[in-house]
Amino acid sequence: xxxxxxxxxxxxxxxxxxxxxxxxxxxxxxxxxxxxxxxxxxxxxxxxxxxxxxxxxxxxxxxxxxxxxxxxxxxxxxxxxxxxxxxxxxxxxxxxxxxxxxxxxxxxxxxxxxxxxxxxxxxxxxxxxxxxxx
Amino acid sequence: xxxxxxxxxxxxxxxxxxxxxxxxxxxxxxxxxxxxxxxxxxxxxxxxxxxxxxxxxxxxxxxxxxxxxxxxxxxxxxxxxxxxxxxxxxxxxxxxxxxxxxxxxxxxxxxxxxxxxxxxxxxxxxxxxxxxxxxxxxxxxxxxxxxxxxxxxxxxxxxxxxxxxxxxxxxxxxxxxxxxxxxxxxxxxxxxxxxxxxxxxxxxxxxxxxxxxxxxxxxxxxxxxxxxxxxxxxxxxxxx
Numbered sequence: 001x002x003x004x005x006x007x008x009x010x011x012x013x014x015x016x017x018x019x020x021x022x023x024x025x026x027x028x029x030x031x032x033x034x035x036x037x038x039x040x041x042x043x044x045x046x047x048x049x050x051x052x053x054x055x056x057x058x059x060x061x062x063x064x065x066x067x068x069x070x071x072x073x074x075x076x077x078x079x080x081x082x083x084x085x086x087x088x089x090x091x092x093x094x095x096x097x098x099x100x101x102x103x104x105x106x107x108x109x110x111x112x113x114x115x116x117x118x119x120x121x122x123x124x125x126x127x128x129x130x131x132x133x134x
Numbered sequence: 135x136x137x138x139x140x141x142x143x144x145x146x147x148x149x150x151x152x153x154x155x156x157x158x159x160x161x162x163x164x165x166x167x168x169x170x171x172x173x174x175x176x177x178x179x180x181x182x183x184x185x186x187x188x189x190x191x192x193x194x195x196x197x198x199x200x201x202x203x204x205x206x207x208x209x210x211x212x213x214x215x216x217x218x219x220x221x222x223x224x225x226x227x228x229x230x231x232x233x234x235x236x237x238x239x240x241x242x243x244x245x246x247x248x249x250x251x252x253x254x255x256x257x258x259x260x261x262x263x264x265x266x267x268x269x270x271x272x273x274x275x276x277x278x279x280x281x282x283x284x285x286x287x288x289x290x291x292x293x294x295x296x297x298x299x300x301x302x303x304x305x306x307x308x309x310x311x312x313x314x315x316x317x318x319x320x321x322x323x324x325x326x327x328x329x330x331x332x333x334x335x336x337x338x339x340x341x342x343x344x345x346x347x348x349x350x351x352x353x354x355x356x357x358x359x360x361x362x363x364x365x366x367x368x369x370x371x372x373x374x
Contacts, residue, residue, distance in 0.1 A: 035249055045239035052235060052368075056228045059210050059373050069374070076369035080362055087242045087358045089351070095152065096159035097167050101178050108189045115193055119200035126203050 044086045051075045051082075173343075177352045181359045184312075188363050191305050192370055198297040207293035209372050213277070227372050230273050231364065234313075237266035238361040241320075241354045248350035253327055256350060260324035263357065267317040274310045278303075305367055312360050323353045 055075040058068055085091040090098055149168065150158050160166050167175045199206050210223040217225065244259035281302070285292050288300040326332065326345060335344035 036246065038243060038246060041239060041242045041246065044242075045235070048235045048238075049232065052228070052231050055369065055373060056224065056231075059224050062210075072369050072373045076365055079365045083238065083358055083362050083365070087238055087361075088355055093170065094155065094159065094168060096156050097170055097175070097178065099156055100166070101182055104182060105185045105189065108186070108193070111189070111193055112196065115197045116200060119197045122197075122201035123203065126201070130203065132203065 040086065044082050048079055048082060051079045055079075171348060173348065173352050174355070177355050181355065184359065184363075188305075188308070188366070191301075191308065192366060195297075195301040195305060195371065198301060199295070202295045202297060204295040206295050207291060207298045209374075212281070212293065212298075213372060224372060226273060226277055227368065230270055230277075231368055233266050233270050233273070234361050234364050237263045237270070238358050240266065241357045245351045245354040248327065248332075248347045251333070251347070253330060253333065256347075257324045257328040260320050260327065260350070260353075264317045264320040264324065267313050267320065267357075267360075271310055271313050271317070274306060274313075278306075302371070305371060309360070309363055309367060312363070316357050316360050319353060320357065323349060 052075075055072060058071045058075075063071065084102075090101070149155060159168055170178075211221075213227050214221040214223045215225050216222075240259045241263045244256050244263060247255040247259060286299045286302070288303055290296045291299050326336075326338075327347075327350065331345045332347045332349065335346065337343060338345055338349075
């Protein structure tokens with residue numbers, strides 16, 4: 001109860017502040033209520049369809065090697081970016097939230113590097129002791 | 135009461151943007167997320183933790199696949215469907231992808247209409263989202279049934295590396311569970327919208343906080359996350 005009151009007051013002050021600084025700092029759309037034209041969602045929706053079709057066609061045409069992997073990754077990152085930025089409204093949040101949410105998952109890439117190294121070593125020892133695959 | 139601890143000077147300072155904005159927002163000894171309600175911030179932090187769970191699943195899949203001497207089954211052939219006398223690779227997975235993306239689109243529009251106080255359209259779009267989600271789960275059940283009858287088990291399969299089955303059931307099973315939970319909550323929130331709970335600020339069942347239309351957006355965050363995870367599963371498990 002007490003906390004809710006404090007938050008309410010804090011938010012009130014903040015909104016008053018935004019009315020003043022929104023044009024100056026360029027923080028548009030900072031209000032809690034976001035209204036974007038429906039067309040924006042339809043365009044993103046269409047792009048997600050196009051990108052999904054493209055990544056499906058990569059498999060359909062049986063592309064191989066680095067071309068296949070790079071295309072899969074490019075389409076994946078574009079789709080993920082569109083969903084997070086527009087559908088989840090991350091593009092209109094303040095950077096403090098954006099960085100708090102987007103940066104930590106990037107650290108998974110360090111984990112990926114470690115596990116690739118480890119998997120490579122496991123494969124090496126298996127080759128040495130059991131010979132090449134059946 | 136809380137009012138005594140809160141010093142409100144009446145001054146409204148403009149908040150800096152960019153890197154300075156990050157430092158100022160985090161170091162201001164109040165709340166880091168200035169214009170985001172606790173419900174929304176906590177949903178984002180939950181989704182962050184969920185990201186690590188799915189990240190670890192995909193990582194273990196990568197490690198298993200990269201360290202086995204036995205060839206990995208070709209997903210393009212394993213998930214092919216025979217339609218009209220010819221095998222079409224990955225077609226069921228492609229349809230599932232389109233279904234889930236469509237559900238994300240309807241959810242985004244439901245959030246939009248929620249903020250416009252359009253009760254009817256919001257509820258209908260949310261129920262449509264739930265229906266598409268249920269369709270996705272149904273297709274996944276079909277896919278599981280097909281693979282199980284073909285002899286795929288967590289400990290082995292007819293085509294190659296034994297780890298294929300365990301990673302497949304673990305990753306898609308966990309994702310399917312997320313979709314199922316999402317469908318249930320979509321129906322619950324849609325009912326509240328339909329009943330007008332968020333117009334009168336009726337408190338929820340577990341909480342004394344007044345319900346707001348922002349709840350629709352928080353529900354939307356979860357649903358879009360489920361779609362987001364599928365983007366990565368589709369790329370790494372089915373296409374790689």
